[in-house]
Amino acid sequence: MSGVTPFLWFDDSAEEAVAFYTALIAGSEIVSMSRYPDEVPGMGGKVMHVHFRLAGRDYYGMDAGPQFPFTEAVSLYVSCADQEEVDTYWDALTADGGQEQPCGWLKDRWGLSWQIIPDRLVELIRHPDPDVAHRAVQAMLRMRRIDLAGLEEAVADTVAAPG
CATH class of the missing domain: 3.30.720.100 (Signal recognition particle alu RNA binding heterodimer, srp9/1)
Structure with a gap:
């Protein structure tokens, strides 16, 4: 193949x-x-x-x-290094009729679903401390666009932010 x-x-x-x-x-x-x-x-x-x-x-x-038509069953995943990159893709893909969805997902103006996910979110939800992972997931579930500062705040008393 x-x-x-x-x-x-x-x-x-x-x-x-x-x-x-x-x-x-x-x-x-x-x-x-x-x-x-x-x-x-x-x-x-x-x-x-x-x-x-x-x-x-x-x-x-x-x-x-x-x-x-496109459905959320298939999406394109964009791995982002930082909040600036998240914001750039999020703003561009939701412009002109795109739709924000929960947990870092969105639909662009053509109906194609995208996941705009910062690498730090993945680190936190895979964290070896289950409390950190749980707090990160709970914070993510309250978000549409992923907000790194909000994630860091949610886990602040359990893990130090990357330095």
Whole structure:
């Protein structure tokens, strides 16, 4: 087997979405794009196939109509180094009709779900001290956008912040 690559089915906005994603995420590019011929009823000129890379990973997409909308059952996970990175992705992906969801999840304006997760959250919820992990999870459950200061405050009397 040569590989497994996510394939995204858009209603009719693959080109716009992929251009947005590749501009937002460093190390990204549109590799190739083909369009439906005019002879295809209702689809002429729309994206039949787009190959793109996000942060160096391959994805494919297409415009294919509204039959199969995105659901939260599949999401793209963005690992963030700090609050600034969380805020950058969160603000961009929720703009223009995106929707905030609980626990660091959101839907972008095309309905694709994303998880915008700081590395520190993962460290805290995997912490060897179960009290630290529990406090971090409880704090996360009250958040939409993950707030690192809020997480650190929640665990402050059980563990020292990274230094």
